[in-house]
Amino acid sequence: MQARIYDAIVIGAGGMGSATAYHLAKSGADVLVLEQFQRGHTFGSSHGETRIIRFFYDKPFYTELMKTAYSEWRDLESASGKQLLFITGSINIGESGNQYVTSVRQSLDAAGVESEWWDAKQLAKQFSQFRVSNDMDILWQKDTGFLYASECVLTYLQVAEKHGVDVREEMPVTRIDWQSDIPIAHTEDVQFCGRKIIVTAGAWTSSLLKELNLPLTVTKQQVCYYKPSDIAMFEPERFPIFTEITSENEFMYGMPFFGKNGVKVARHGMGQTVSPNTCNRAPDSDYIQRMDTYLRERVPELGNTVDTEVCLYTETPDEDFIIDAHPLCPNLLIAAGFSGHGFKFCSLVGRIMSELALTGETTFDISPFRINRSYSV
Numbered sequence: 001m002q003a004r005i006y007d008a009i010v011i012g013a014g015g016m017g018s019a020t021a022y023h024l025a026k027s028g029a030d031v032l033v034l035e036q037f038q039r040g041h042t043f044g045s046s047h048g049e050t051r052i053i054r055f056f057y058d059k060p061f062y063t064e065l066m067k068t069a070y071s072e073w074r075d076l077e078s079a080s081g082k083q084l085l086f087i088t089g090s091i092n093i094g095e096s097g098n099q100y101v102t103s104v105r106q107s108l109d110a111a112g113v114e115s116e117w118w119d120a121k122q123l124a125k126q127f128s129q130f131r132v133s134n135d136m137d138i139l140w141q142k143d144t145g146f147l148y149a150s151e152c153v154l155t156y157l158q159v160a161e162k163h164g165v166d167v168r169e170e171m172p173v174t175r176i177d178w179q180s181d182i183p184i185a186h187t188e189d190v191q192f193c194g195r196k197i198i199v200t201a202g203a204w205t206s207s208l209l210k211e212l213n214l215p216l217t218v219t220k221q222q223v224c225y226y227k228p229s230d231i232a233m234f235e236p237e238r239f240p241i242f243t244e245i246t247s248e249n250e251f252m253y254g255m256p257f258f259g260k261n262g263v264k265v266a267r268h269g270m271g272q273t274v275s276p277n278t279c280n281r282a283p284d285s286d287y288i289q290r291m292d293t294y295l296r297e298r299v300p301e302l303g304n305t306v307d308t309e310v311c312l313y314t315e316t317p318d319e320d321f322i323i324d325a326h327p328l329c330p331n332l333l334i335a336a337g338f339s340g341h342g343f344k345f346c347s348l349v350g351r352i353m354s355e356l357a358l359t360g361e362t363t364f365d366i367s368p369f370r371i372n373r374s375y376s377v
């Protein structure tokens with residue numbers, strides 16, 4: 001009997017893989033998804049209730065791509081009948097003349113996305129929860145919000161399955177044979193053939209594609225949750241997304257009270273290098289202390305950390321994604337290295353991967369994400 005050949009096999013059912021499966025299936029492809037754990041697991045990068053979605057970036061190509069990413073999230077909401085995207089607006093805080101906030105403003109202007117400079121008085125009028133000094137730069141952007149992240153992943157898989165996608169859980173791929181015309185994904189007991197294989201394996205990408213020696217570093221990241229006594233003051237209607245570059249050059253961010261965990265505040269990056277298989281997922285007390293100290297000054301009503309969560313970043317040296325074909329095999333596609341800011345792009349990356357798999361090209365500019373770039377910072 002001849003082996004079944006899928007149009008596409010997606011390895012990994014996190015944010016990127018689930019969105020890719022949906023877009024492929026919507027285009028009529030015959031798709032298999034192989035996931036090493038159960039859907040919705042907490043060992044990778046896409047779990048937890050919230051992820052920020054924003055236009056603001058200091059690199060203009062991301063701001064441009066976000067225009068389609070937003071509309072693709074709305075498409076998922078229409079396809080599923082669920083609200084997954086919540087708009088709150090955002091404030092970027094930085095010391096006066098801060099390079100990052102200035103570049104963000106320039107990117108937004110270049111893309112025709114409105115933003116406004118506020119002073120401390122205006123901030124106090126709109127959001128009295130914050131304490132900032134008069135000399136700080138504050139940039140307001142009204143379209144920022146958050147995605148109900150864990151639900152987005154489950155929803156992509158559900159709608160993909162409605163379109164006929166076969167999702168197999170607890171099916172780790174041990175090896176990919178890409179030397180033949182039809183690549184093969186090997187699991188412990190079974191082999192699957194696909195005209196295209198798409199690797200969306202997050203922190204496990206390097207171990208699956210050892211021969212490429214990809215410049216990926218996996219780091220442990222932690223987030224802290226807060227339960228203020230006046231919860232209503234921190235609900236999405238009354239509290240925005242905020243980010244801040246501190247005087248110690250830390251990138252702090254926070255978001256409103258949502259779901260069962262509360263207000264989420266974290267420091268982007270600066271995590272310890274780990275292996276995804278052996279990472280100690282216990283909370284780190286120094287980190288909690290730093291976040292609590294920071295908030296005592298900036299948003300004192302939040303109090304102290306009541307809960308934490310650990311998640312993994314898969315970072316490239318320049319913090320830009322890798323979206324490309326394997327240099328030696330055009331039928332093996334890779335989406336990786338989302339460097340702690342990829343979730344908002346899942347909706348677009350899914351579409352791009354589907355276009356690349358089904359037509360060999362994409363209508364979006366993915367030149368910054370080439371696998372063989374210099375990665376210079």
Ligand SMILES: Cc1cc2nc3c(=O)[nH]c(=O)nc-3n(C[C@H](O)[C@H](O)[C@H](O)COP(=O)(O)OP(=O)(O)OC[C@H]3O[C@@H](n4cnc5c(N)ncnc54)[C@H](O)[C@@H]3O)c2cc1C
Nearest residue numbers: 012014016036044045046052173202204311338342343344
């Ligand atoms: C704390 C934290 C906060 C973040 N905040 C934001 C934010 O506010 N906004 C934003 O845009 N982004 C944010 N991100 C980044 C974003 O969440 C990630 O970029 C994104 O989730 C990456 O998705 P992924 O599909 O590549 O990885 P994952 O979700 O980890 O998915 C990879 C999947 O592949 C599976 N897999 C791996 N190897 C195999 C194999 N051999 N066989 C079968 N399956 C396999 C894994 O089990 C996993 O399910 C944050 C990340 C973290 C950790």
